Amino acid sequence: MNPVTVQNLSYRYPGQSAPVLEKVSFTLDEGEIAGITGPSGSGKSTLLRLLAGLEEPECGVIRIGGQIVADERRSVPPERRGVGMVFQDYALFPHLRVADNIAFGLHRRPRRERRDRLAQMLELTQMTALAGRYPHELSGGQQQRVALARALAPAPALLLLDEPFSSLDAELKGGLREELGRLLRQARITCLLVSHDRSDVRAICGRELALGGSAGDDDAAARRIVDSVRVCRGKAGDASQQAGRIAESSQ
Numbered sequence: 001m002n003p004v005t006v007q008n009l010s011y012r013y014p015g016q017s018a019p020v021l022e023k024v025s026f027t028l029d030e031g032e033i034a035g036i037t038g039p040s041g042s043g044k045s046t047l048l049r050l051l052a053g054l055e056e057p058e059c060g061v062i063r064i065g066g067q068i069v070a071d072e073r074r075s076v077p078p079e080r081r082g083v084g085m086v087f088q089d090y091a092l093f094p095h096l097r098v099a100d101n102i103a104f105g106l107h108r109r110p111r112r113e114r115r116d117r118l119a120q121m122l123e124l125t126q127m128t129a130l131a132g133r134y135p136h137e138l139s140g141g142q143q144q145r146v147a148l149a150r151a152l153a154p155a156p157a158l159l160l161l162d163e164p165f166s167s168l169d170a171e172l173k174g175g176l177r178e179e180l181g182r183l184l185r186q187a188r189i190t191c192l193l194v195s196h197d198r199s200d201v202r203a204i205c206g207r208e209l210a211l212g213g214s215a216g217d218d219d220a221a222a223r224r225i226v227d228s229v230r231v232c233r234g235k236a237g238d239a240s241q242q243a244g245r246i247a248e249s250s251q
C-alpha cells in the first residue's frame with residue numbers, strides 16, 4: 001500500500017481565474033523521501049498546504065496512510081491527517097523550552113508514552129543536553145532539529161518540509177542537509193520536501209517531482225502540473241524503473 005496517493009489534484013485560490021495546480025498526480029512509497037522542485041510561484045508550498053489540510057482542493061483525491069483525507073465531498077482537518085510539517089522559519093513556540101516544544105503534539109498521549117517518545121526524539125536529534133533551553137538560546141541548526149523532532153514525535157504517516165534550509169547560511173546548510181537526510185532515513189519516515197534548490201533534493205531525496213509553469217504565464221494552467229520524475233539518489237538501476245512521467249498534462 002502506498003502511504004500517500006494524490007490523484008488529479010487541482011487548486012485555485014479564491015478570486016483567481018487560473019488554477020495554481022491542475023491534475024497533479026503522484027504516489028509516495030513507504031519511507032520514500034521525495035523532493036518537489038519548480039520555479040517560484042509554481043505551487044510547491046500550495047501543494048504542501050493541500051496535503052496538510054490547510055487548503056481544500058477544487059477537485060482530486062488525497063489519500064494518506066490508506067485514508068481518504070480530501071476529495072470532492074470531504075476534508076479531514078489537519079490535526080487528524082497524520083501529517084507533520086516543518087515550516088521555513090521552524091515556527092517554534094518561543095515561550096516553551098525545547099522539551100515542551102517537542103512534546104507539544106503528544107498532550108493526548110498517556111504520560112509515560114509521552115515521556116518515552118520525548119526521550120527518543122531528543123536522542124534521535126541529539127538535543128538531549130539542550131532540552132531545557134528556549135528557542136532563542138539555540139543556533140539555526142539546533143532550531144531546525146527541534147522543529148524536526150516536534151514534527152516526528154507523533155509518528156506522522158507523512159512529513160512535509162517546506163524549504164527547511166532557507167534561513168541557514170551556506171556553510172551551515174551543507175552539514176545540516178546530510179544530517180537531515182540521515183535522520184529521515186533512520187526514522188524511516190515518508191517525506192516530501194520542497195526546495196527551490198535542486199542540490200538540496202539531490203542530497204537528500206530519492207526522487208524529484210518537478211512542478212512546471214510560472215507566475216503570470218497566460219498558459220500556466222495547462223502546465224502547472226507535476227510533469228517529471230527523476231531519480232537523483234539510490235541504487236544503480238533504480239533510475240530506469242522509477243523515471244518517467246507521473247502525471248499527464250491536462251490537454
Ligand SMILES: Nc1ncnc2c1ncn2[C@@H]1O[C@H](COP(=O)(O)OP(=O)(O)OP(=O)(O)O)[C@@H](O)[C@H]1O
Nearest residue numbers: 013020038039040041042043044045046047196215
Ligand atoms: N493566499 C493566496 N491568494 C492568492 N494567490 C496566492 C496565495 N498564495 C499563493 N498564491 C499564488 O499561488 C501561486 C503559487 O504559490 P506558492 O507559494 O505555492 O508557490 P511556490 O512554488 O511555493 O513559490 P516560491 O518558490 O516562490 O515559494 C503564486 O502565483 C502565488 O502568487
